[in-house]
Amino acid sequence: MVAVEGISGFDVGMVNLTGELVKLQMKKRRVEDTPEVKKVLRRASNDDMHRMSENKNRERDALIKARAIARNLGLEMKLAEVEIQADGRKATFFYTADDRVDFRELIKVYASEFRVKVEMRQIGARQEAGKVGGIGSCGRELCCSTWLTDFKSVNTTAARYQNLSINQAKLSGQCGRLKCCLNYELDTYLDALKDFPDDCDVIETSTGKASLQKRDIFKNLMWYSYDNSNKQYPLTISRVKEIRQLNMQGIRPDELKAVEVVTSKPNKEADLGFADVVGQISLRSLEKASQKRKAKNREKQQKDQQQQREKGKGGEQQARPGGQQQPRQSGRPEQKGRERGDQKPREPRPDNRGGEQKPRENRGDQKPREPRPDNRGGEQKPRENRGEPRPPREPREPRPDNRGGEQKPRENRPPREPRPDNRGGEQKPRENRGEPRPPREPREPRPDNRGGEQKPRENRGEPRPPREPRADQKPREPREPREPRDPKPENKQ
Numbered sequence: 461m462v463a464v465e466g467i468s469g470f471d472v473g474m475v476n477l478t479g480e481l482v483k484l485q486m487k488k489r490r491v492e493d494t495p496e497v498k499k500v501l502r503r504a505s506n507d508d509m510h511r512m513s514e515n516k517n518r519e520r521d522a523l524i525k526a527r528a529i530a531r532n533l534g535l536e537m538k539l540a541e542v543e544i545q546a547d548g549r550k551a552t553f554f555y556t557a558d559d560r561v562d563f564r565e566l567i568k569v570y571a572s573e574f575r576v577k578v579e580m581r582q583i584g585a586r587q588e589a590g591k592v593g594g595i596g597s598c599g600r601e602l603c604c605s606t607w608l609t610d611f612k613s614v615n616t617t618a619a620r621y622q623n624l625s626i627n628q629a630k631l632s633g634q635c636g637r638l639k640c641c642l643n644y645e646l647d648t649y650l651d652a653l654k655d656f657p658d659d660c661d662v663i664e665t666s667t668g669k670a671s672l673q674k675r676d677i678f679k680n681l682m683w684y685s686y687d688n689s690n691k692q693y694p695l696t697i698s699r700v701k702e703i704r705q706l707n708m709q710g711i712r713p714d715e716l717k718a719v720e721v722v723t724s725k726p727n728k729e730a731d732l733g734f735a736d737v738v739g740q741i742s743l744r745s746l747e748k749a750s751q752k753r754k755a756k757n758r759e760k761q762q763k764d765q766q767q768q769r770e771k772g773k774g775g776e777q778q779a780r781p782g783g784q785q786q787p788r789q790s791g792r793p794e795q796k797g798r799e800r801g802d803q804k805p806r807e808p809r810p811d812n813r814g815g816e817q818k819p820r821e822n823r824g825d826q827k828p829r830e831p832r833p834d835n836r837g838g839e840q841k842p843r844e845n846r847g848e849p850r851p852p853r854e855p856r857e858p859r860p861d862n863r864g865g866e867q868k869p870r871e872n873r874p875p876r877e878p879r880p881d882n883r884g885g886e887q888k889p890r891e892n893r894g895e896p897r898p899p900r901e902p903r904e905p906r907p908d909n910r911g912g913e914q915k916p917r918e919n920r921g922e923p924r925p926p927r928e929p930r931a932d933q934k935p936r937e938p939r940e941p942r943e944p945r946d947p948k949p950e951n952k953q
Contacts, residue, residue, distance in 0.1 A: 461504040469547040512546040540588045550577040586611045589635035614638040652677035693718035
């Protein structure tokens with residue numbers, strides 16, 4: 461970074477080229493070594509860099525204020541950028557406008573507002589796009605903001621030479637003008653079109669007149685079509701020149717002799733060792749795994765249920781005396797597994813009583829059990845009769861009283877005699893206790909422990925007056941601060 465001459469001050473720049481390359485670039489850009497070329501003063505110091513960064517930070521706020529001022533003055537111009545010199549003594553305002561703008565009053569306002577020397581510079585739409593920057597339709601950064609410095613005029617003839625459709629939306633760039641890249645390959649197309657004849661736009665045959673539609677510089681073909689047909693016929697350059705000479709002699713050939721255009725099929729791509737199997741992978745392996753998992757879970761649940769049933773049956777057999785089992789209800793539906801003929805009968809398991817258990821299929825012939833003796837000494841009724849409503853119980857005989865007498869029915873008991881009260885009075889009967897008690901009479905005040913009369917209870921809620929100090933009581937003396945104790949010695953073992 462170096463400090464160079466500026467307008468009434470200095471500016472800071474960066475050195476990009478040195479030596480003989482500078483002369484070559486100056487010759488290429490046709491720049492002469494005149495006094496207008498600024499001189500390098502010195503290397504930029506830290507103070508210069510600090511002042512430059514401060515002035516660069518002012519540019520954004522200055523641009524916003526400048527646009528507001530131009531709008532208030534009613535000027536038809538668009539400010540694109542503001543550049544402030546490194547020392548802060550000069551500011552350059554870049555603007556675009558369609559017509560001539562009288563900004564004499566604007567310069568006075570800018571000078572008084574920003575307190576710098578003002579320079580107004582008009583630029584075009586392409587320079588504005590280069591200063592703003594962006595991404596083009598090709599996906600790369602704009603040429604005008606990276607490397608392109610000279611902007612040449614672009615017209616639609618460049619698009620016609622390259623056989624491009626005249627579509628304003630596709631041919632326009634970010635600046636709203638035709639793209640600069642239309643000129644990049646124009647020279648190559650012009651060199652290739654030198655071999656094509658210029659006066660062969662219309663040729664005549666016995667069928668009619670054929671008009672030129674396009675030129676293909678890559679295949680050296682010219683495409684023609686008749687006025688009453690949309691079909692296009694590709695012709696070689698030599699055939700077009702031959703027909704043109706015949707037409708100049710007044711001869712019309714019978715046919716155009718179009719060339720067959722063969723589109724070559726692309727070569728097969730080399731096998732890279734892998735195939736695209738998207739959408740072709742079968743999920744049967746995953747389905748089989750899920751089915752196996754479900755079957756295992758189902759078998760586990762069945763085993764758990766079977767164990768629970770066996771535990772319940774074993775507990776019932778131990779709880780019943782004599783090991784007798786209740787007959788099964790005939791209305792209970794049998795399991796589906798028993799109806800299958802391919803199921804093997806289970807082996808008999810040893811009974812809890814030490815004997816061998818009978819097979820399950822033979823239990824249907826089991827005789828109903830005999831009624832068990834009732835706990836009360838009677839005979840137990842069979843199970844099938846239990847569903848009927850029970851008859852009303854007969855009243856029990858009165859049991860002997862714990863006091864040695866016969867217990868009387870509850871409703872025939874006489875009312876109890878009132879017990880003597882703890883206070884020496886007679887207790888009231890129980891049935892009279894539901895009535896509200898009469899209010900108690902106030903008690904007489906009891907003598908105070910100090911010899912005085914005790915105050916009534918209702919007056920105790922008031923705050924007590926402060927006690928008066930006694931005559932023989934001495935005031936307390938302030939305590940002296942205690943000395944800190946010595947730390948206890950540690951018990952080292």
